[in-house]
Amino acid sequence: MSTQTLYERVATHLGEQIRRGVLRAGERMPSLRQLGRDQGVSVSTAVEVYAQLERQGLLEARPRSGYFIRAMPAPGAVGARAPARLARTPQPVRQPELLCVPEELTRKARMALHSATPAPALLPGAALHSALQRVMRRDPDAAVRYAAAEGVADLRLRIAERYARVGVDVDPEEVVITAGAMEAISLALRVVTSPGDVVLLETPTYHGLLQAVAALGLRVLEVPTDAESGIDVACLEKQLARQPVRAAILVPNFNNPAGSLTGDAGKRAIVAACTAHGVTLIEDDLYAELAFSGERPPPLRRFDTRGQVITCGSYSKMLAPGLRVGWALGGRWTQQLLHAKGFSTVATATLPQLAIADYLARHGLDPHLRRLRRALADNAQRSRDAILRHWPAGTCVGDPGGGLSLWVQLPQELDARSLYEAGLARGIGSLPGDLFSLRGDHRHHLRLSFGVPWSDAVDDALRTLGKLASTAAR
Ligand SMILES: Cc1ncc(COP(=O)(O)O)c(C=O)c1O
Numbered sequence: 172m173s174t175q176t177l178y179e180r181v182a183t184h185l186g187e188q189i190r191r192g193v194l195r196a197g198e199r200m201p202s203l204r205q206l207g208r209d210q211g212v213s214v215s216t217a218v219e220v221y222a223q224l225e226r227q228g229l230l231e232a233r234p235r236s237g238y239f240i241r242a243m244p245a246p247g248a249v250g251a252r253a254p255a256r257l258a259r260t261p262q263p264v265r266q267p268e269l270l271c272v273p274e275e276l277t278r279k280a281r282m283a284l285h286s287a288t289p290a291p292a293l294l295p296g297a298a299l300h301s302a303l304q305r306v307m308r309r310d311p312d313a314a315v316r317y318a319a320a321e322g323v324a325d326l327r328l329r330i331a332e333r334y335a336r337v338g339v340d341v342d343p344e345e346v347v348i349t350a351g352a353m354e355a356i357s358l359a360l361r362v363v364t365s366p367g368d369v370v371l372l373e374t375p376t377y378h379g380l381l382q383a384v385a386a387l388g389l390r391v392l393e394v395p396t397d398a399e400s401g402i403d404v405a406c407l408e409k410q411l412a413r414q415p416v417r418a419a420i421l422v423p424n425f426n427n428p429a430g431s432l433t434g435d436a437g438k439r440a441i442v443a444a445c446t447a448h449g450v451t452l453i454e455d456d457l458y459a460e461l462a463f464s465g466e467r468p469p470p471l472r473r474f475d476t477r478g479q480v481i482t483c484g485s486y487s488k489m490l491a492p493g494l495r496v497g498w499a500l501g502g503r504w505t506q507q508l509l510h511a512k513g514f515s516t517v518a519t520a521t522l523p524q525l526a527i528a529d530y531l532a533r534h535g536l537d538p539h540l541r542r543l544r545r546a547l548a549d550n551a552q553r554s555r556d557a558i559l560r561h562w563p564a565g566t567c568v569g570d571p572g573g574g575l576s577l578w579v580q581l582p583q584e585l586d587a588r589s590l591y592e593a594g595l596a597r598g599i600g601s602l603p604g605d606l607f608s609l610r611g612d613h614r615h616h617l618r619l620s621f622g623v624p625w626s627d628a629v630d631d632a633l634r635t636l637g638k639l640a641s642t643a644a645r
Pocket of ligand 1: 422453457465485488496497
């Protein structure tokens with residue numbers, strides 16, 4: 172038996188007609204009295220029906236003219252920009268323990284659409300295995316001594332050279348090798364901030380960043396990131412003008428989960444605003460090499476003339492998440508980062524660094540990256556098509572130019588956590604949008620990864636999620 176009240180039933184029915192285009196944008200809805208007669212309900216129920224549709228963003232009331240149907244977002248556009256509840260004052264991260272990837276996901280998800288990592292089949296596992304063996308043969312003591320705190324010299328040089336290709340001048344001496352980008356970001360935060368300081372993050376943003384901030388007792392201001400246009404620079408400027416902010420942690424190149432890319436003009440303006448307000452920029456740049464076009468977008472550091480940016484990156488998304496090798500470009504903070512590294516992990520594990528350096532010397536990065544980007548672009552396109560085909564009307568999906576994340580906006584009446592749970596019960600992993608913000612916003616968004624190679628099984632999983640969403644929407 173339906174648990175919907177009478178007005179909800181009528182509102183759901185009308186909402187579906189609007190989303191399917193049976194009732195068109197701009198059209199005037201029947202008067203309240205007429206609606207009551209048409210649907211066999213009282214005028215007061217009709218009032219509730221229109222109020223519900225208004226809350227869902229489907230209708231707008233025009234004074235003395237009645238109710239009109241609002242334009243729906245174009246298919247594919249991820250409409251919602253700023254969450255309505257963007258806080259103006261800094262807040263501590265509420266219940267950081269809830270921002271973890273649910274433990275049951277890895278156990279239950281046979282189809283791992285939740286993990287923003289290329290599947291092992293897309294990574295050069297065999298070549299890295301050979302590299303590890305070569306390193307062990309060449310240098311049998313590598314595993315029984317510490318690496319230098321700053322990391323293996325050859326690797327530092329290769330990282331600096333790679334940035335030179337996009338016009339960023341990096342001194343190998345400022346490259347601090349870390350256990351993934353996450354350690355680099357945590358060290359940077361430790362060096363730059365003190366407990367109670369305010370940091371600026373995007374919404375949505377990677378939940379690991381929110382965890383790192385919570386662990387250090389920092390307070391957060393948010394700035395919206397739009398799946399299509401990237402970081403809302405005007406809002407960032409306003410937030411910085413309003414109160415003192417110590418650091419900004421941003422993911423301008425293919426944000427996880429939004430998949431968004433902030434353009435060069437936006438990046439330049441962000442660096443200028445942060446510099447003007449004395450805000451240190453901690454840039455999380457680990458997806459940039461996964462640009463489908465093959466043209467790696469520049470990091471914020473490219474626009475930094477005053478040494479305001481600490482750029483962090485890693486090999487996790489392009490080569491091997493399990494080897495745990497990343498870096499920070501420390502600039503004037505290099506010595507402080509090394510000091511913090513000393514009491515964090517002393518030094519990054521020796522063998523993975525040497526293995527990656529060996530792999531790069533033998534194969535370079537580009538041949539593998541070309542294959543990986545092609546596969547990811549193909550997966551992303553097919554996943555989008557499947558979602559637009561099989562999911563209920565009103566679903567919008569981002570169109571990322573790189574990275575690993577598809578940000579899907581469900582029709583307003585659907586709760587992403589319920590869909591996540593229903594999917595997981597059928598072995599399909601996804602992540603609900605409320606993991607990606609300070610206070611559990613983005614409840615109608617789901618993040619899917621396109622790191623799993625395309626197959627009938629992926630198509631089936633997306634179709635199943637679509638069916639579940641359609642059933643829930645009814
Ligand atoms: C935006 C972002 N930053 C950092 C990380 C962690 O990266 P790493 O494995 O290099 O520590 C992730 C992993 O998903 C991520 O999406």
